[in-house]
Amino acid sequence: MQLNAGCELSFHAQTPTPLILMLRPRSGAGQWIIREEYQINPAVNVTEFTDMYGNLCQRVVAPEGPFSIHFSATVQTADIIDTAPGAPYTPVEELPDDVLHYTLPSRYCQSDQLGQLAAQITENVEPGYDQAEAIRKWIQESVKYQYGTSDASTSAVDTASSRVGVCRDFTHLGISLCRALNIPARMVVGYLYQLDPMDLHAWFEAYVDGRWFTFDATQVRPLGNRITVAYGRDAADVAFTTQFGAMTLDEMKVWVEAADTDSNESEKKSHDAPTLSSSVGSTNKTMN
Incomplete structure (x- = not known):
């Protein structure tokens, strides 16, 4: 489109x-x-x-x-987003050099503090794409989307505790939980067609099976027709x-x-x- x-x-x-x-x-x-x-x-x-x-x-x-x-x-x-249920986890030793830093904690994504939660969410889930999708689904179902409940200092740890936020917070949490499982994850910002209410938008990508896949925890189902403006470790980038x-x-x-x-x-x-x-x-x- x-x-x-x-x-x-x-x-x-x-x-x-x-x-x-x-x-x-x-x-x-x-x-x-x-x-x-x-x-x-x-x-x-x-x-x-x-x-x-x-x-x-x-x-x-x-x-x-x-x-x-x-x-x-x-x-x-x-028009659509690639999905790949069952796509395998990429071992850290096989990650490209320019992807490796997306496994590390960053300013708003304290993945080193969320390992237990990530393990609970993905218990009995196959490593790789299915883990990232389980994280996306858990955030979509467990965190309430509400304006005015977070600010520029809100981190993934804060959102994991409060269980409320906006797309920026959903994205930071998704990134952190993926990284806690050694799955590289990065923040994406841009535009999404038919977003309601309309605003600039944020989502995350996870690296499995040798490539990046899109995950949006604010949406019930995968939606295409996105315009990416920027990539980074978190909102600071x-x-x-x-x-x-x-x-x-x-x-x-x-x-x-x-x-x-x-x-x-x-x-x-x-x-x-x-x-x-x-x-x-x-x-x-x-x-x-």
């Missing part, structure tokens, strides 16, 4: 403030960027770099006063905006809609864009 997605952020800076932005998705596994538009008001110099996880990042200095960012894109997305000064976010708008294309335009785009595999998931190493 082709999706029109984007966000609009309105800030007010008390002083000139450096920012790192992470708003541009890149073509890769399960998605192809057909069109994108980036508007910054007032206009400022922008430089772009690729971080250690392959994410596109932009550096700007917001002037004092109102400052807004508008990003929109049309993206060809995969994938913030959409990181500011270095006195600056407030006044308003944020997010949208994801099916792209309206007539038959001629659809035919043209099908020739212009490469054919995607039918589902999300890849051994692509450039997006780590």
